[in-house]
Amino acid sequence: MSRSGLSRHRVPAEHRVLGLDRRTFAYAVPALVVYLLWAWLVPWIDNQVPWDDPIRAGDVLQVTDDVTMTPSAGWGLVSGLRTSDKPRDGTVATDQTVLTEDGIYFEVTQGPFTGSTRRLLRQINRISTTTGDPAGFSVTGSPRPLTTDSGLRGLVEGFESQRNVGVSAAFVVDDTGIEVQVIGTPEAMKQKRRDIEAMLLSFTDTRRDDS
């Protein structure tokens, strides 16, 4: 034995397993067990538990401190807060609101932004080309103006990747940027087109609505 505590050359025969020192297993195994727990088992359990938070008629989601949207009944809420939710920490709206239905993801992201709506859409596309579907992301057509039922003005454009199609929309409300990305298979997107359009048109600046 050396002063480092372990044999430098050959492990004593009674402790040797496949050339390894069996006495070190007790220190190595916990790391593998905890790795399997957090990287595989808990994510697997998470995948087995379905989201069960369906949107009911009349539910309204708070997507920024001032802006709300009305999701279509039956869609599942993956993350985000309803206007009726009052967390203890005082949060009014989460950074990301995610809805899902038939494999379609309707994601709303909010954050500080001081530029124009066009610049926001450009930034969204820049980020999407690197973080989105690895099969490729390309914008289809040029941005079109979008005015919601409440009068909120934004821009919308389509995109596609190898397997999916989608739309991106952008709004800027008082130094807050709102990014909407809807993505799904072409068939599902076609089937849920009315829901998606209705949800995009439901974005409302509550302060303007109040006044």
Added chain:
Amino acid sequence: MTATAVPVPAPDADEALARRRDAIAVSGWGAPYRFVQPHNACFWVYLLLVGLGLWKFVTLSLPTAEIFADANTAAIVSSGLFALVFLLFLHSFDRYEKTPGRLALTAFIAGGFAAPWAFALPGNAALMDLYGKVFGQTFAEDWEAGLTAPFVEETSKAVFFVLLLGLAPVVIRTVYDGLMVGAYIGLGFQILEDVLYGQNSAMSHFGTDQTSTVLETFAVRAITGIPSHALYTALFSAGLVYVIGTVAQPRRVGRGLALIATAMLLHGLWDSAAALVGPLGAAAVSAMMLGLTVAALVALMLAIRLGGTRERGYLRAILQPEVVDGTITEAELDAVAGDRRQRRHARRTALRSRPKGVSRRREKHVMKATLDLAHDLAAAGGGESRQVAHSRTEIARLRARRH
């Protein structure tokens, strides 16, 4: 009890030398650390898990490296400076047996790449998802961080301490070793997590104003950084030394579990501060964070005090023969090997009784050189070596020089 003082006879030279050898053998002071150990299962598991973490880090960061270049640069520079300051602090705090540099690096890399990227990232995401699914969005918003990080992150870092215990079973033997090595693991986690937060923060601003956004996030993390991963993991690892037990530290399960629970509780309360006292206002949240910072420091000081007693005993045993030989005085031994109060008192005594012509500053240098001598003696296994001879010469030189 009578008040008659019975003088304790000073140990003779042979007895003192035997105690020195015992102290070095039991404490593992000065034992070398070797990373490459093909016969050690911990070595292969370490490589595997760090490799998985690095792979995840690269695959997640590389695609966005170009568009988040400013954010990444700001995060790496600011976190690097923070790490540098913290490493200097840890190094100066490491006054007994210095943690070998390569062991500190092994711990830092495990804490920086494997624990956050291979373990915590998927674990945190899945557990937070589950809280939302099972208890609803409002519950998740309030409690998911506080009920996830203490379990996922603390255990992810702790298993690397156990892995290092298997890689360096002689070097890591005492509670103080647990505190130091744990702090290096936690520091690695903190720095690489800051890089991730920097990217997230730039992402949340849609990739604009990246540098100022990252620096803002970094400033908040640095200011509120005392109850940080380095501190939590130091406490947790010290607790593990008590729970597992070593040659130098008999098993004290209750004390160990208390330290582990303290680390997890502090982490959980910190992450839940807004939910716990948020309804009382922002001032209440700040007050709670301040209270937790104080509590974290108290817990750390307590752990240092608990661990320090044994380390000081080893230091005294290693240096005692030098008193017998006349290399240092009894007061100087007390000044380096006593507890805080004893050290302060003995330092004053040593300064007062310093040989004529030796300045106060010079006497302080003698005490530093005495610590160097202890480290060299430990590295030499208690025997003689060129370094030991050099350290003794240094003490003599410092004493001889007049100011």
